[in-house]
Amino acid sequence: MDPFPRLVSETVTAMITAAWPTTPEESQEWLRHHGIDPDTATERAPRGLSGNWDRARTLGWGSADSGWGTFRGEFVGANWFLWRGSSSDEVMAAAHALADLLTQAHGAPTEATESTEHGGTWLWQLPDHVIDMYAYHGLTRPDGFPAGDACVQLHVDLRERAEAQEEHARAHPAERPAPLTPPDQ
Template sequence: MSELTPSPADVARTLADMMSAAWPTTGDESRQWLTRHGIDPDSATKRTSGRGVGHSWARARMDGWGTADAGWGTFRDEFVGVNWFLWRGSSSDEVMTAAHALADLLTQAQGIPTEAEESTEHGGTWLWLLADHVIIMYAYHGRPRPDGFPAGDACVQLHVDLRERAEAQEEHARAHPAERPAPLAQPDQ
């Protein structure tokens, strides 16, 4: 595997640092927290009002993280979590190798995933339901699906949320399906 930026170890270290830090609540705390963890909140180029009581920001940059896009979301004006699209523009094999390396590092740090599934259709999914946080990772191999439908670019989509706030947001979404925002999709090139 060629050297990917960021390395899976850099991503795992950033997640561990975020999860061990005090989680922000207010907008000002969130901006400071994001900056402290290497995300430039002023570089976000997309803001979405989530047809309800949440908002999300996407396409923020991180110095030294190559093509990675970072984003974050709020629910009832409280910070919920961060997400990334990693390693876009890399080959399918490089992305899947990096995804497995990251899954291994997260498993070493956080324990065996609550759920893990490999799929020939898209790549793989890993979920860690921890006491205070939720980590979700999707690996997209970028190959055409078995039905011939294009799959999009190879990349890893990664989320880390404060579990209490993420569960409250999901509960609200189930109770108010008309307000549910569209799921995050891979950002445009």
């Protein structure tokens, strides 16, 4: 599987142990340092004080789609859609391997659930960062509704900025950033 779960875990750990960027210029360099090519991204229409870019390539990560977001002009975090095009079993195995590696590196998740309807979710609320992972198994849901492609959605955010963005979004629902969806869905 490309990328290997170990590479993803190592990249996440490198990101959260590095100095976190603030300005757009710092963000571009930081993304490049961690393998994300910001020149391949598509900017989505900004919502209120939030900006989002997606569909960037991560070097050596196969078909993974990468993105990032800002709030009040400051870098909040990076995200990926991983292992699209793989079977449900392969995606779920990679998700569990990644969850295990992240747990070894950062401790037990604050929350973890698995569901036959969607797949699984894991959340690590670290002192300075948040790691969110959603595994979509891609199987038809129990209600018969198609679930979309199997993939893993992963977010790594600076906790202080992500919480400020979420607080602002709750107070201004019309400005809430549109939820990310896997490309081609």
